[in-house]
Amino acid sequence: MKVSPNRQQRSRRTSYIIAEYTVKEGTHRDVIKNIGAGGLYIRTSRKIAEGQSIEIEFPLFRFDNTVRVSGKVVRVDADGFAVAFDSLLEELKAKNGQLPDIVHEIDRTT
DSSP, rough: OOOOOOOOSOEEEEEEEEEEEEEETTTEEEEEEEETEEEEEEEEOOOOOOTTTEEEEEEETTEEEEEEEEEEEEEEETEEEEEEEEOGGGGGGGTTTOOOOOGGGGGOOO
């Protein structure tokens, strides 16, 4: 099966993390559906243009500690859009074939 050049090439972890992101269409909050060291996928019904720069902020390992990353919107579909980070998130690189545990909104106690 041929892989599209816009498809992610690294391991990703299913997630449910609320992220705040800024694109030319404005600043929004939506849910990260999966994430890996090289990028993520945000589920949204918003119309976000492919090819543009994006700044994203979200909790990763603890709710009181957010990560801020920049990247580019590399794929858009009816359910959301995919982002490739400008640089890898070293904390999310798979070790021994396993991705580290991350936070999920369903685990939030506050």
